[in-house]
Amino acid sequence: xxxxxxxxxxxxxxxxxxxxxxxxxxxxxxxxxxxxxxxxxxxxxxxxxxxxxxxxxxxxxxxxxxxxxxxxxxxxxxxxxxxxxxxxxxxxxxxxxxxxxxxxxxxxxxxxxxxxxxxxxxxxxxxxxxxxxxxxxxxxxxxxxxxxxxxxxxxxxxxxxxxxxxxxxxxxxxxxxxxxxxxxxxxxxxxxxxxxxxxxxxxxxxxxxxxxxxxx
Amino acid sequence: xxxxxxxxxxxxxxxxxxxxxxxxxxxxxxxxxxxxxxxxxxxxxxxxxxxxxxxxxxxxxxxxxxxxxxxxxxxxxxxxxxxxxxxxxxxxxxxxxxxxxxxxxxxxxxxxxxxxxxxxxxxxxxxx
Numbered sequence: 001x002x003x004x005x006x007x008x009x010x011x012x013x014x015x016x017x018x019x020x021x022x023x024x025x026x027x028x029x030x031x032x033x034x035x036x037x038x039x040x041x042x043x044x045x046x047x048x049x050x051x052x053x054x055x056x057x058x059x060x061x062x063x064x065x066x067x068x069x070x071x072x073x074x075x076x077x078x079x080x081x082x083x084x085x086x087x088x089x090x091x092x093x094x095x096x097x098x099x100x101x102x103x104x105x106x107x108x109x110x111x112x113x114x115x116x117x118x119x120x121x122x123x124x125x126x127x128x129x130x131x132x133x134x135x136x137x138x139x140x141x142x143x144x145x146x147x148x149x150x151x152x153x154x155x156x157x158x159x160x161x162x163x164x165x166x167x168x169x170x171x172x173x174x175x176x177x178x179x180x181x182x183x184x185x186x187x188x189x190x191x192x193x194x195x196x197x198x199x200x201x202x203x204x205x206x207x208x209x210x211x212x213x214x215x216x
Numbered sequence: 217x218x219x220x221x222x223x224x225x226x227x228x229x230x231x232x233x234x235x236x237x238x239x240x241x242x243x244x245x246x247x248x249x250x251x252x253x254x255x256x257x258x259x260x261x262x263x264x265x266x267x268x269x270x271x272x273x274x275x276x277x278x279x280x281x282x283x284x285x286x287x288x289x290x291x292x293x294x295x296x297x298x299x300x301x302x303x304x305x306x307x308x309x310x311x312x313x314x315x316x317x318x319x320x321x322x323x324x325x326x327x328x329x330x331x332x333x334x335x336x337x338x339x340x341x342x343x344x
Binding site for chain 1: 245249250295322
């Protein structure tokens with residue numbers, strides 16, 4: 001894992017967006033940000049030098065059906081202990097707020113980070129596009145239950161999206177998670193969810209990132 | 217691309233199952249979530265130099281997938297995964313191309329092809 005490119009507008013303090021699957025999405029999203037938020041946002045695209053390990057890095061727990069999966073906790077530690085300090089302390093980028101944006105397994109990772117309790121969530125905002133909520137028999141729905149049993153507040157601005165053409169499984173789990181979260185009435189939570197019409201899995205990434213950033 | 221025939225459309229093939237193992241496993245995983253077990257469906261992946269223009273991959277029958285070396289090297293994630301899922305859609309699911317798009321021009325299926333000059337957008341909201 002490494003930060004591939006960093007766009008740094010010359011300004012004092014920035015909203016910093018950490019983009020998962022930066023290999024695939026950084027180029028397009030950076031153009032949008034430079035066009036629409038030229039002096040406000042630093043975009044950090046997180047990608048891979050060699051072998052892509054998103055199936056391992058973005059998932060937890062390990063699932064026997066997918067060898068080498070389930071290392072999201074290591075990835076969280078990498079973000080907290082290495083990448084964010086590198087951006088803020090080594091590159092000296094003052095941060096007004098941090099956003100994590102991910103699609104598919106990346107969207108799942110953002111939600112896992114939010115509801116796991118081993119590490120403190122370092123992000124103010126999470127954009128979760130087309131999250132792979134099916135992972136490990138919908139593990140995340142149970143994780144949210146567990147989180148709720150010991151927490152009545154959730155300090156984050158959360159935006160979850162799904163395309164209406166992503167299939168029954170994806171949309172059913174999307175509905176289930178949204179209904180759970182809404183029913184909790186978490187303090188300090190700003191929550192919005194959206195289903196885009198005529199939108200497939202492939203098409204829901206940049207669309208969601210763009211809309212998600214616009215509402216922050 | 218989807219071919220039932222066996223005529224050579226490529227050169228310099230090389231068995232490369234290990235390169236694509238993760239994608240195959242994830243496809244099988246996603247299938248299992250939806251109640252399908254294709255774990256006994258054997259598929260072999262090959263790198264080759266595909267002669268056909270604009271073809272990143274080819275499926276032959278139900279068990280042979282050929283991926284163009286240059287196309288693969290130039291692809292980023294998650295586009296690599298989408299290509300493999302597309303070819304597995306042919307080989308394992310037996311699906312042909314589905315060339316449909318929304319009124320705004322967005323692709324409505326992973327299985328889109330290029331027949332009759334069909335084009336659709338996988339990123340309508342890009343400004344590029």
